[in-house]
Structure formats: C-alpha cells, structure tokens
Amino acid sequence: MRSKGQQPNLQRKLTALVAGLCLTIILTVCFMVAVVQVQSAITAYTWGESVWSNAQIETVQHLDHFAETGNFSELAQARDSLGIPIGDLHARIAITSENLDWQRARNGLLQGGNHAEDLTRMILLIRLFSWLDQLERAIAAWAETDEQLLELDQIGNAMEREWLETSPSRDKLEALRERLAVLNVSLQKSARKFRLAMGDASRWSASFLSVVSAGFLILVALLSWYLGFRLVRLLKRTEQNFRSIFEQSAIGIIRIDTEGRIVNANRATYDILGYQPDELVPRPYRELVHPEDWDVAREERRAINSGAIDSYTTEHRLVRKDNTLLWARLTASRVWDAPSASAYFTTVLEDISESHRLSTELSYMATHDSLTGLINRREFEHQLASHLGRARNENTQHALCYVDLDQFKVANDTSGHDAGDQLLRQVANIISNNLREADTLARLGGDEFGIILQNCDLKTAGQVAEKVRAALDHLVFTWQETSHTISCSIGVVPINNESSGISALMKAADIACYTAKDSGRNRVSVMSLDDEHMASQQGQMEWHNRxxxxxxxxxxxxxxxxxxxxxxxxxxxxxxxLVRMRSAGGSVVPPSAFLPPAERYGMAARIDRWVIENVLENLSQVPEHLAALEACHINLSGRSFDQADFADFVVDLFDHYQVPPNKICFEITETAAVHNLLEIQSFMKRLSLMGCSFALDDFGSGLSSFGYLRRLPVNCLKIDGMFVRDIETDKTDFAMVRAIHDIGRTMNMITVAEYVESEQARVLLGQIGVDLVQGFGIHKPCPLQDILAMAPSRLSKQVARPKGHTE
Structure with missing residues (x-):
C-alpha cells in the first residue's frame, strides 16, 4: 500500500519528468527551427552566389565592350554590376570582423542583391557557424575573389584613363582585355568552389538533422507513447518546413532513383523545364538531356553510382517541353535512404543559359575583331602555329600573306573614322571573296590584314595575292560624295618544315610587305625564307637593337x-x-644606315625626343648664343605624331629648360604631313601659339604638297635638293625652283634651298630671290658644341660671308 508521503514525491517526479520532457521538446523544437534557419540561410547564399556570379560576368562583359568601343555607358553599366559583388565583399568583412557591424553587413548584403528577409539568418550563419569546415571553405573561396574584384575596378579605371587619352593605345587596351579574360576564369573557379562548399554545408546540415531527430525519436519512445505522438507531430511540422523550402527554392531540385527516373521535383524545376508534375514524374532524366550531351560527365556518373564519389557538378544542355534548349549547371549528390536500404540522387539544377551566352560572346570577342568580324592577331597567330605544326609533321606547304593598305590613312583623316571603319569592312569583304573557304583571313590591326593560304605552294600563293591586290585596286570607296581609291602592298612567304617559328614567319612576311611598299606600293612581293633581299631586310631590322x-x-x-x-x-x-650615331667601336655610323630602319621599326620617335631634349638643354646653357640665334631647325619624323603625348612632351621641355619657343623651327617632311595631316595640324597649331615656327622639308618631292600647303601653318619652305643639285645645268630644275619660290613668296614664307654645293648655284638662287641656302658648298656639318662654343660675333661674320664668297 502506497503511503501518502509517496504521492507528492511521485507527483514531483512526474512533474520533473514532464518538465524534463517538455524541456527536451522545447529544445528540440528550437533546434529544428534553427536548422530550418540554417537551411534557409544556405539557400539564400546559394541564390546570392548566382546573383554574384551573373553580376561578375556582366561586369567583365561591359568592361570588354568598353575596351573595344570606348562607349562610356558600358563602363557605367560595368561599375553598376561590380557594385553587387563589392557589396557582398563589404558584408563579409563586417560579419567576420572581431566586432560585428550589423548595419554595414545588412547594407552590403542588400547591395549584393539579397532579400531583406534573409539578411539576419545569413549574418548569423557565418557569425555563429564559420568554424564548420564546409563554411570555412566557402568563406575562403569567397575571400579569394577580393583582390580580383578590386582589380576589375582598377582595370575599369585604367581603361577609362586610356580612352580619355587623345589616341588610346590599342596595345594597352588589348593587354587589359587579356587580363580581364584571365580574371573572369579565376572568378568563375572561385564561385564554383563557393557553390561546392555551400552544397557540402547543406548536405552536412541535413545529415546532422537526421541523426539528432533519430535520437530524439528513441528518447521520446522510451519515455512515453504520448510524447511519441507529440514527436510525430513535431516531425510533420518539420517536414512541412522542409517541403516549403523545397518548393519555394528559386533553383531546381530533382530527386532521381538509381534507375535514372525522376522521383520528385520542386516547382522551380517545372518552371525551368516547362513541364507539369505528372509529365515529369517518373520520366527518365536522360530524355531531358540533349542527345549530343549524353556522354557529358559519363565517368562522374559511374563514380557516383559506385560510391567512389559523393557528388559532382557538370554543365550541359537540357531540352524544354517546347523543344527549346537551355544550358544548365547541375550538382548531383548521392543520398542513402536507410528505410529502403537504397540510394537516390538529389540534383540541384541552375539555368545558366544567359551566363553561358555571355561567356561565349566574351570568348568570341577575345578572338575576333569587332569591326570586321574577322579573327584578330592573337587568334591568327594561334592558327598560324597550327598550320606550322602540320607543315612540320605532315610535310605540307602553306603560305602566309601580309596585306597593308596604301592610302587608308588619307581616306580616314579626310572623311573621318566612320568612313575609315566602313572602308575596312569593304576591304575585308573583298579579300574574303577572293579566298577559298579553307583559307584564313584576319585583321592584324589598323589597316593590316593577314592571310594563311592552306595547302598552297609559293607560286600559287603569289597568284592569289595578285588577285587580291587587283580586286582592291579596282575599289572606289565613296563616302558623303567624296571618292577614294585604295590599293595594297602584299608580302608573301612560305610556311613549310623549314620555317623556324611564328615570330620569324610574321617578321618575314612583314619584310616582304615592306619590300613591296619600298618598290612603289600597290604590288606583291613574294619571298622565300632564304632570299638574299630577305636577308638584307632582316639585317636592317637588327638596327632596332643597335x-x-x-x-x-x-x-x-x-x-x-x-x-x-x-x-x-x-x-x-x-x-x-643633325643627329649622328657612333658604333660600339667608336666609328661614326652614316645617317643613311640607321635613320631608315629607325623610321621603319618605330625608333624614330624616340630619336626625335632625344634630339629635342638635348638641343633645348644645350641652348639653355648658352644665353649669349641664344640671344644671337634666329632659328635652330630640328627635324621631326612622322612617327612622332603617332604618339598622343608628343605635343605635351615638347611643351613640357620648353617649360623645363626655359628656351624661348621662337628660337626653334621644326622641320616636317612633305610625306609626314600628308600621312599624318590631322595630328600635324594639331601639333603645329599648339606650338605656333607658343611662338615656334615650322618648315616644310623636301618641298616639291611629292604630288600632294601644293594641295596641303594651305592647310598647314608653315613659315618656311625648304626646296627639295633634287631640284637644287643640278640647277646650274638643268633648265627644268631652275624653273621648278623659281616656281616653288614664287609660291612661297606669295604666301609670305621664307624659302630655303638645300643641297647647295657651289658658289655658282648660290648666286643663281640669289637671283631667283631664294632667301636662304644650305649645303656642303656653304658649310659642312660640324659638332653642335663647336657652334655653341664660338663667339656670337664670329658666327655672325661667318653667316654673312658664306664659304666661297669674296668681297
């Protein structure tokens, strides 16, 4: 018989037991809710990564468009897109810092495109569970992108600075585009690592929940059938929560059995594929895959079926119900179903069609010229390497052609860049129409094109090149009622098993093209690699290093x-x-030996800068000489005007050395004036306002001088020496000199006769009225230092009594 004293004790035990069980239930419910929050946070991060990845790709796309076109709206869009991953970056720093900055973290996540209702759980997930291995890897992958995102911003700034220059450097822009492509690949890899890590975190949390739930069921079953009933209700509630997450997820989730049939799918899957639930379940998954992609990830499928791996990610095409295609990224995970003692597969499906399209476009733009649609130099050299490899391995022969337009710059400068662009498109079409389908045509840059003639001997290649030349020679380009004729110079070299490499082939073709230009333009130059003229030209190219x-x-x-x-x-x-050069051994190198290759291979501009700086530096040190100086003439190469900062460089030198600009007369050749008209006009206008004067050198040597003379602020005409040299005996030369002098006098210009080699010639020129004379018959060149060291009064007497003059 139970005593009365036992009742309270039992009641206390029951109360304690019920209280303990209730506490267990409460703790379990709290745990389940926390798990749901964790799962929701992981899902939110998965969604956020998709937004991050698309924004990153759009940033790269817009920056690439900006580098190509200079359209500043593309730069603005790139910066808007870059703001999304940058916002996520700021959020992560705020979350992982020693002192959590809630406001900064929330603002960063909102900027990153995340839903406002997910912010708290996303912050707490990283703050409280960053010690988990899966989340540690995800955060590490996330942090890997910091420097790369900042570099994207720096690249955008660099591109902006370049396009703000007067003449943006295509080489710099191309280098930035190449770095952009590298960053894009690296960022995609980091994004993939983040997805995989978050997938692992999702699977880990699901597994951990299963273990804890099973333990709770055992505990409740042992304590009471009533609490078991409550536990069932709790599990149902939990299942409903998971079902809600499953159905509301923005990405597709598919459950597939070991036979490859679809067992279940969420609403996002049906929306992505366009099927109704009864049309998709139990359809074989293979029927959704494009037939050409059936073998994609075959080895990974075998490995996951055998249990060798737990998951894998792949990308391939799926066929929607309406037979349209989409590119999908699928992450398949193997899950063991304990009750049925079998496995099934959970597949996360993301529609990456837009991302894949952007990636494909980016790849295309990296290998093609946006103006003509032809492949660019980078891809051309890649294909040239392929043809060279086949020539070596299969003993076949191909040909390389280097095409350079002869009068493109005139049309481009006079009719504008839009006209120049249209002309280049027409030229590309004409060349393409005269080639075989197997041949390769590329725009190498500017007005230069490259052709690879496949399986073509050198003789046939010359005939094809002549056909292309003739076709372009017949082109009459009309723009806004102005017509331009165009021609080209083509260099042809063989590609065979004796070719040494890509660089050597391109150099040889360039030399052959230069030979065609040097021979009068509008012609084809066919050269073998052992051609004597080729060797001579290569010798000239060695001058670059000298x-x-x-x-x-x-x-x-x-x-x-x-x-x-x-x-x-x-x-x-x-x-x-006059600039001179000494060899390494100390002997003087003739100007005719080093100036032409300097002009040809891009060194003339550097020589010009050296000359200008040295002249101004020397003049600044001799004030008495400077006071007596009327004008110091300095020759300028046309290559200098290809550089956008040349005028700034010269102005800065005048400011630095404080030499009066009116003491300097810059000489520009007729040829340079014709081919760099707009650049030279701008340079002359700016320096003329400072006080510099200008002489048109070798005047009369071409057919365009008189037409361009009025457009240039020239103070002095230097009559070409070919008219002066034989003026004593050649009446035609005498008449030409008189005519040129008359033109100069009419336009209030000083006239200078070059190559005056005798006293008789000087007298004749004086009779014509030519103002100044220059030549070996007047004064032989001497070191500049000798002139600067001579007393001004003595120099004045020497000027007044030229060589050969007697009173």
Whole structure:
C-alpha cells in the first residue's frame, strides 16, 4: 500500500519528468527551427552566389565592350554590376570582423542583391557557424575573389584613363582585355568552389538533422507513447518546413532513383523545364538531356553510382517541353535512404543559359575583331602555329600573306573614322571573296590584314595575292560624295618544315610587305625564307637593337649645318641640327644606315625626343648664343605624331629648360604631313601659339604638297635638293625652283634651298630671290658644341660671308 508521503514525491517526479520532457521538446523544437534557419540561410547564399556570379560576368562583359568601343555607358553599366559583388565583399568583412557591424553587413548584403528577409539568418550563419569546415571553405573561396574584384575596378579605371587619352593605345587596351579574360576564369573557379562548399554545408546540415531527430525519436519512445505522438507531430511540422523550402527554392531540385527516373521535383524545376508534375514524374532524366550531351560527365556518373564519389557538378544542355534548349549547371549528390536500404540522387539544377551566352560572346570577342568580324592577331597567330605544326609533321606547304593598305590613312583623316571603319569592312569583304573557304583571313590591326593560304605552294600563293591586290585596286570607296581609291602592298612567304617559328614567319612576311611598299606600293612581293633581299631586310631590322643600345648608352650625338642668307642683308644665326650615331667601336655610323630602319621599326620617335631634349638643354646653357640665334631647325619624323603625348612632351621641355619657343623651327617632311595631316595640324597649331615656327622639308618631292600647303601653318619652305643639285645645268630644275619660290613668296614664307654645293648655284638662287641656302658648298656639318662654343660675333661674320664668297 502506497503511503501518502509517496504521492507528492511521485507527483514531483512526474512533474520533473514532464518538465524534463517538455524541456527536451522545447529544445528540440528550437533546434529544428534553427536548422530550418540554417537551411534557409544556405539557400539564400546559394541564390546570392548566382546573383554574384551573373553580376561578375556582366561586369567583365561591359568592361570588354568598353575596351573595344570606348562607349562610356558600358563602363557605367560595368561599375553598376561590380557594385553587387563589392557589396557582398563589404558584408563579409563586417560579419567576420572581431566586432560585428550589423548595419554595414545588412547594407552590403542588400547591395549584393539579397532579400531583406534573409539578411539576419545569413549574418548569423557565418557569425555563429564559420568554424564548420564546409563554411570555412566557402568563406575562403569567397575571400579569394577580393583582390580580383578590386582589380576589375582598377582595370575599369585604367581603361577609362586610356580612352580619355587623345589616341588610346590599342596595345594597352588589348593587354587589359587579356587580363580581364584571365580574371573572369579565376572568378568563375572561385564561385564554383563557393557553390561546392555551400552544397557540402547543406548536405552536412541535413545529415546532422537526421541523426539528432533519430535520437530524439528513441528518447521520446522510451519515455512515453504520448510524447511519441507529440514527436510525430513535431516531425510533420518539420517536414512541412522542409517541403516549403523545397518548393519555394528559386533553383531546381530533382530527386532521381538509381534507375535514372525522376522521383520528385520542386516547382522551380517545372518552371525551368516547362513541364507539369505528372509529365515529369517518373520520366527518365536522360530524355531531358540533349542527345549530343549524353556522354557529358559519363565517368562522374559511374563514380557516383559506385560510391567512389559523393557528388559532382557538370554543365550541359537540357531540352524544354517546347523543344527549346537551355544550358544548365547541375550538382548531383548521392543520398542513402536507410528505410529502403537504397540510394537516390538529389540534383540541384541552375539555368545558366544567359551566363553561358555571355561567356561565349566574351570568348568570341577575345578572338575576333569587332569591326570586321574577322579573327584578330592573337587568334591568327594561334592558327598560324597550327598550320606550322602540320607543315612540320605532315610535310605540307602553306603560305602566309601580309596585306597593308596604301592610302587608308588619307581616306580616314579626310572623311573621318566612320568612313575609315566602313572602308575596312569593304576591304575585308573583298579579300574574303577572293579566298577559298579553307583559307584564313584576319585583321592584324589598323589597316593590316593577314592571310594563311592552306595547302598552297609559293607560286600559287603569289597568284592569289595578285588577285587580291587587283580586286582592291579596282575599289572606289565613296563616302558623303567624296571618292577614294585604295590599293595594297602584299608580302608573301612560305610556311613549310623549314620555317623556324611564328615570330620569324610574321617578321618575314612583314619584310616582304615592306619590300613591296619600298618598290612603289600597290604590288606583291613574294619571298622565300632564304632570299638574299630577305636577308638584307632582316639585317636592317637588327638596327632596332643597335639603335636601342645607342639610346641607352648615349652613343648618339649632334652636329649642325649653317643656313645662310643669299645676300648680306641679314646677319641672323640659323642652322639645322643633325643627329649622328657612333658604333660600339667608336666609328661614326652614316645617317643613311640607321635613320631608315629607325623610321621603319618605330625608333624614330624616340630619336626625335632625344634630339629635342638635348638641343633645348644645350641652348639653355648658352644665353649669349641664344640671344644671337634666329632659328635652330630640328627635324621631326612622322612617327612622332603617332604618339598622343608628343605635343605635351615638347611643351613640357620648353617649360623645363626655359628656351624661348621662337628660337626653334621644326622641320616636317612633305610625306609626314600628308600621312599624318590631322595630328600635324594639331601639333603645329599648339606650338605656333607658343611662338615656334615650322618648315616644310623636301618641298616639291611629292604630288600632294601644293594641295596641303594651305592647310598647314608653315613659315618656311625648304626646296627639295633634287631640284637644287643640278640647277646650274638643268633648265627644268631652275624653273621648278623659281616656281616653288614664287609660291612661297606669295604666301609670305621664307624659302630655303638645300643641297647647295657651289658658289655658282648660290648666286643663281640669289637671283631667283631664294632667301636662304644650305649645303656642303656653304658649310659642312660640324659638332653642335663647336657652334655653341664660338663667339656670337664670329658666327655672325661667318653667316654673312658664306664659304666661297669674296668681297
């Protein structure tokens, strides 16, 4: 018989037991809710990663468009897109810092495109569970992108600065585009690592929940059938929560059995594929895959079926119900179903069609010229390497053609860049129409094109090149009622098993093209690799290194030649500065040996800068000489005007050395004036306002001088020496000199005759009225330092009494 004292004790035990069980239930419910929050947070991060990835790809796409077109709206869109991953970056830093900054974290996640209702759980997931291995890997993968995102911003700024320049450098822009492509690949890899890590976190949380739930069921079953009933209700509630997450997920989730049939799918899957639930279940998954992609990830499927791996990610095409295609990223995970003692597969499906399209476009733009649609130099050299490999391995022969348009710059400068672009498109079409389908045509840059003639011997290649040349020669390009004729120079070299490499082939073709231009333009030059002329031209190219060494080791020096009046009425000191070069052994190298290759291979601009700086530096140190100086003539190469900062460079030198600009007369050749008209006009206008004067050198040597003369602010005409040299015996030369002088006088210009080699020639020129004369018969060039060291009064007498003059 139970005593009365036992009742309260039992009641207390029951109360304690019920309280303990209730506490267990409460703790379990709290745990389940926390798990749901964790799962929701993981799902939110998965969704956020998709937004992040698309924004990153759009950033790269817009930056690439901006680099190509200079359209600043593309830069603005790129920066807007970049703001999404940058917002996520700021959020992560705020969350993982020692002191949590809630407001900064929430603002960053909102900027990153995340839903406002997910922010708290997303912050707490990282803050409380970052010690988990899966989340540690996800955060590490996330952090890997920080420097790359900041570099994207830096690349955008670099592109902006480049496009703000007067003449953006295509080489710099191309280098930025290449770095952009590298960053894109790296960022995609980091994004994939993040997805995989978050997938692992999702699976881990699901497994952990299963274990805890099973333990709770056992505990409740042992304590009471009533609590078991409550536990069932709790599990049902939990199942409903998971079902809600499953159905509301923005990405597709598919359950597939070991036979490959679809067992279940969420609403997002039906929306993505366009099927109704009864149409998709139990359909074989293979029927959704594009037939051409059936073998994609075959080895991974075998490995996951055998249990060798737990999951894998792949990308392939799926066929919607309406037979349209989509690109999908699928992450398949193997799950063991304990009750049925069998496995099934959970597949997460993401529609990446837009991302894949953007990636494909980016890849296309990296290998193609946006203006003509032809492949670019990078891809052309890649295909050239392929043809060279086949020539070596299969003993086949191909041909490489280098095409350079002859009058493109004139059309581009006179009719505008839009006209130039349209002309390049027409040229590309004409060349393409004269090639076989197997041949390769590329735009190498500017007005240069490259052709690879497949399985073509050198003789046939020359005939094809001649056909292309003739087709372009017949082109009459009309733009806004202005017509332009165009021609081209083509260099042809063989591609065979004796070819040494891509660089050598391109150099050889360039030399052959230069030979065609040097021979009069509008022609084809066919050369074999052992051609004597080819060897001679390659020798000229070696001058590039010699001139480079001369600039670095100060082997250049300056001479000058006096320019004297034909009468004694003017005592002003005037001379032309001439650049000379010493060899490594100390001997003087003739100008005719190093100046042409310097012009050809891009060193002339550096020589010009060296000359200008050295002349101004020397003049600044001799104030008495500077006071007596009327004009120091400095020659400028047309190559200098290809550089956007040349005028700034010259202006800065005047400011630095404080030499009066009116003491300097820049000489520009007729050829340079014709081919760099707009750039030279801008340069002359700016320097003329400062006080500099300009001389048109070698005037009369071409057919365009008279037409361009009025468009240039020229103070002085230097009559080409070919008319002056034989003026004593050739009546035609005498008449030409008189005519040129008359033109100069009509336009209030000083006239200078070059190559005056005798006293008789000087007298004749004086009779014509030519103002100044220059040549070996007047004064032989001497070191500039000798002139600077001579007393101004003595120099004035020498100018007044030129060589050969007697009173």
């Amino acid at each position: 001139i480079q060494t001369a600039l670095q080791e100060n082997l250049l020096f300056l001479e000058c030649q006096l320019i004297t009046p034909t009468n004694r009425q003017s005592n002003g000191l005037r001379y032309e500065v």
